[in-house]
Amino acid sequence: MPFTATPIVGGDAFDQACRIGQEADRQLALIDDPAGHLACLRRHWDSLAGLGWLAVAMPEEAGGAGGTLSDLAALAGGAGRGGLPLPIAAACGVIPRLLADQPALLPGLAEGQHRIAFIPAEAAVDDAADVLILASDGSLTGAVVGIETPPDPTHLLLVLGGAEPALLLLPARARGIEARHYLRIDGRPAADWRFTGLAVEPAWVLGRGEVVARRAAEARDLGALLTCVEAVSAAGALLEQTIDYLLNRVQFGVPLASHQALRHRVAEMYVEYENLRGLVLQALRMAAADDGMPWRDIAFAKLRLGEAGRFIAQSAIQCHGGMGMTEALPAIRLARRIMMAEFEFGDRTFHAQRLLDAGRSAA
Amino acid sequence: MSAAIDYEAFRTDVRAFAETRCPPEIRAVVATYRKLSRKVWYPWQRILFEHGWGAPGWPKQYGGTGWDLKQRHIFDEVMAECDCPPQYHHGLRHIGPVILEYGSEEQKQRFLPGILSGEEWWCQGYSEPGAGSDLASLRTAARREGDEYVVEGQKTWTSHAHEADWMYTLVRTSKEAKNQQGISLLLIPLNAPGISIRPIRTIDGWHHVNEVFLDNVRVPVANRVGEEGGGWTYGKFLLERERLGGANVAPALRQLERTRELLARELGGERHRLKRAMLEERLLLAEAELRGAQALGQEAIAAVMEGRPLGLLPSVLKLGTSVTFQHVAEVALDAVGERLAPRFRPTDAAGPNAEAPGIEWVQNYMYSRVRTIYGGSSEVQKNVIAKQLFGS
Numbered sequence: 001m002p003f004t005a006t007p008i009v010g011g012d013a014f015d016q017a018c019r020i021g022q023e024a025d026r027q028l029a030l031i032d033d034p035a036g037h038l039a040c041l042r043r044h045w046d047s048l049a050g051l052g053w054l055a056v057a058m059p060e061e062a063g064g065a066g067g068t069l070s071d072l073a074a075l076a077g078g079a080g081r082g083g084l085p086l087p088i089a090a091a092c093g094v095i096p097r098l099l100a101d102q103p104a105l106l107p108g109l110a111e112g113q114h115r116i117a118f119i120p121a122e123a124a125v126d127d128a129a130d131v132l133i134l135a136s137d138g139s140l141t142g143a144v145v146g147i148e149t150p151p152d153p154t155h156l157l158l159v160l161g162g163a164e165p166a167l168l169l170l171p172a173r174a175r176g177i178e179a180r181h182y183l184r185i186d187g188r189p190a191a192d193w194r195f196t197g198l199a200v201e202p203a204w205v206l207g208r209g210e211v212v213a214r215r216a217a218e219a220r221d222l223g224a225l226l227t228c229v230e231a232v233s234a235a236g237a238l239l240e241q242t243i244d245y246l247l248n249r250v251q252f253g254v255p256l257a258s259h260q261a262l263r264h265r266v267a268e269m270y271v272e273y274e275n276l277r278g279l280v281l282q283a284l285r286m287a288a289a290d291d292g293m294p295w296r297d298i299a300f301a302k303l304r305l306g307e308a309g310r311f312i313a314q315s316a317i318q319c320h321g322g323m324g325m326t327e328a329l330p331a332i333r334l335a336r337r338i339m340m341a342e343f344e345f346g347d348r349t350f351h352a353q354r355l356l357d358a359g360r361s362a363a
Numbered sequence: 364m365s366a367a368i369d370y371e372a373f374r375t376d377v378r379a380f381a382e383t384r385c386p387p388e389i390r391a392v393v394a395t396y397r398k399l400s401r402k403v404w405y406p407w408q409r410i411l412f413e414h415g416w417g418a419p420g421w422p423k424q425y426g427g428t429g430w431d432l433k434q435r436h437i438f439d440e441v442m443a444e445c446d447c448p449p450q451y452h453h454g455l456r457h458i459g460p461v462i463l464e465y466g467s468e469e470q471k472q473r474f475l476p477g478i479l480s481g482e483e484w485w486c487q488g489y490s491e492p493g494a495g496s497d498l499a500s501l502r503t504a505a506r507r508e509g510d511e512y513v514v515e516g517q518k519t520w521t522s523h524a525h526e527a528d529w530m531y532t533l534v535r536t537s538k539e540a541k542n543q544q545g546i547s548l549l550l551i552p553l554n555a556p557g558i559s560i561r562p563i564r565t566i567d568g569w570h571h572v573n574e575v576f577l578d579n580v581r582v583p584v585a586n587r588v589g590e591e592g593g594g595w596t597y598g599k600f601l602l603e604r605e606r607l608g609g610a611n612v613a614p615a616l617r618q619l620e621r622t623r624e625l626l627a628r629e630l631g632g633e634r635h636r637l638k639r640a641m642l643e644e645r646l647l648l649a650e651a652e653l654r655g656a657q658a659l660g661q662e663a664i665a666a667v668m669e670g671r672p673l674g675l676l677p678s679v680l681k682l683g684t685s686v687t688f689q690h691v692a693e694v695a696l697d698a699v700g701e702r703l704a705p706r707f708r709p710t711d712a713a714g715p716n717a718e719a720p721g722i723e724w725v726q727n728y729m730y731s732r733v734r735t736i737y738g739g740s741s742e743v744q745k746n747v748i749a750k751q752l753f754g755s
Contacts, residue, residue, distance in 0.1 A: 002753055003753075239752075243753060260749075263746070266749060267745035271679050274655075274683075275652055275655035275659070275683055278657070278659040282654065282657075300654050301651075303648070303651050304652065355647055356644070
């Protein structure tokens with residue numbers, strides 16, 4: 001029996017998420033135009049909201065399921081394995097966590113009518129002059145790029161960093177906000193946002209000060225952890241599919257799987273996969289043992305995801321030969337997803353920098 | 364009952380013991396990567412033995428501690444963290460358990476006490492010039508003459524032969540049987556007539572390994588462990604027991620920590636700014652890998668304790684950790700290389716640079732290359748992993 005990956009957190013939620021992911025991936029592969037693609041994603045968004053995914057981590061008193069990190073990990077893992085191109089880590093984990101103290105918003109969030117794009121304080125900008133600034137008169141200026149979004153976002157949840165941290169919830173169609181929507185290479189919806197003197201109403205400011213910065217950092221770490229779970233799970237599926245391809249693809253009269261060079265490459269992928277799985281398990285264990293986020297364990301896992309994930313994705317493409325350069329196979333769509341996961345919630349140097357800085361200040 | 368064991372309290376006890384009872388001069392040898400010889404190992408084994416900790420892996424009735432696997436793992440970890448010599452002797456970890464399992468009562472009485480106290484030192488006569496990874500093709504022959512075997516042949520890569528009293532030795536007792544079946548396990552005293560030992564010069568300049576020549580060496584039949592022709596089974600039993608060696612990541616983490624201190628010491632100032640930044644990043648990547656391996660090691664130990672199969676974990680741990688160990692050694696080499704690599708001596712002989720401060724980092728780097736070769740080379744491990752992953 002060839003290799004089958006074991007879920008980090010298995011169960012019904014994992015299976016369901018995986019099934020929906022595979023279904024979405026299959027349907028999307030048959031759709032050519034971006035509008036059709038978005039419509040399909042929207043259908044799946046509405047159905048997973050209907051299934052209660054967005055309320056999994058919300059407190060019970062707010063109508064949520066009061067789930068644990070483990071419940072979130074089951075969803076993220078299943079979505080990763082199925083290749084679901086929707087922002088599960090942000091929608092189910094990061095955003096509910098940041099809005100936990102906003103009871104008025106939670107029902108709409110849980111039911112999926114509030115489709116919120118999360119803009120972290122570390123969001124990328126094209127130009128240094130674009131860094132977001134909330135002026136003392138309450139106007140917001142600047143531009144951020146490459147922001148992952150749900151389909152048809154209704155709101156933006158924005159963390160402002162710097163000396164005066166703030167958490168803002170903006171209606172996506174307010175005057176002074178311009179959006180450019182597109183699909184990323186992993187098929188997920190994304191947008192660039194420009195703010196030109198947007199008049200921020202006082203009710204849009206959900207919080208200010210150090211507490212915002214701290215909670216936003218924790219939420220980002222939760223996002224990084226769920227992204228790792230998702231990517232490990234995708235990597236397990238990618239390994240299976242690569243092995244399957246090598247077993248069935250015949251050249252020169254023999255299956256590719258008979259060649260030691262390819263077998264060893266797959267063995268190396270597996271070692272990287274296992275090592276990453278170990279780190280993610282450890283981070284999940286630490287997170288379950290404590291209320292706060294174990295940032296150090298998460299940073300190590302995310303750092304390794306950069307290294308190991310890239311290696312696994314590139315090796316899978318190489319093992320598929322010319323087919324690895326096409327968009328035809330689910331395996332290669334998983335590979336692109338794993339590559340993208342590196343750039344979400346802090347890339348490898350971001351997390352390396354945190355760890356090195358902490359080491360220096362301890363020395 | 365393992366549920367009743369307070370592992371953290373156990374860890375604290377072991378640490379307190381290691382810190383107070385392991386002599387500083389012994390810990391200094393470990394901390395500076397000097398060669399661990401019998402001279403260093405024996406006194407520490409003696410101290411452990413007198414404390415009742417002579418044989419963590421043995422049953423209590425034979426002087427063992429009765430610890431479970433997790434306790435033994437904690438013990439090994441703490442030894443590494445405190446710079447104590449790893450309690451890894453061929454007698455204790457290899458032939459002792461085989462004698463316990465397959466030896467006669469006389470053999471147990473004769474050999475186990477010396478192993479436990481450290482009075483008698485053992486080495487392993489497995490590999491031969493024509494039988495490395497392919498051990499079953501070994502040719503050293505033992506022919507029966509009355510109550511004795513007469514042994515003729517050559518062993519190689521024999522660690523500790525130059526300081527050991529005994530060699531447990533795989534020999535061919537039948538040429539008719541299939542490769543694996545004609546092999547027997549003999550306990551041979553190294554002072555027997557007909558034995559000569561020659562050192563092998565290795566690239567790290569240390570003397571660890573030897574060639575052992577057996578020229579009509581007469582060995583009593585009573586020194587055979589188990590059945591004639593059963594040697595392969597006993598040899599495999601021994602290797603199976605050590606499959607979880609890679610689960611102990613503590614020595615690698617300790618080396619990483621020391622290397623980090625080395626960078627801070629060695630690479631101050633503007634001249635080394637880029638080098639220090641690059642090496643610090645490489646160390647961080649190695650640390651991430653080691654932490655991943657550490658988590659997998661805990662998973663492996665839990666699997667064994669709960670009776671679940673280990674699957675590919677031993678191979679994954681061996682393959683992964685050996686390479687990371689080498690990466691750490693390379694970082695240290697790159698930190699001191701310009702200054703010290705040119706002065707590294709090629710042989711054991713005390714040259715003018717033998718005591719150059721820091722030279723051990725170069726030596727340790729050279730030594731580290733063996734990690735992906737011994738105990739099943741990386742390529743053999745990849746074959747094992749691929750066979751399982753592809754289902755054939």
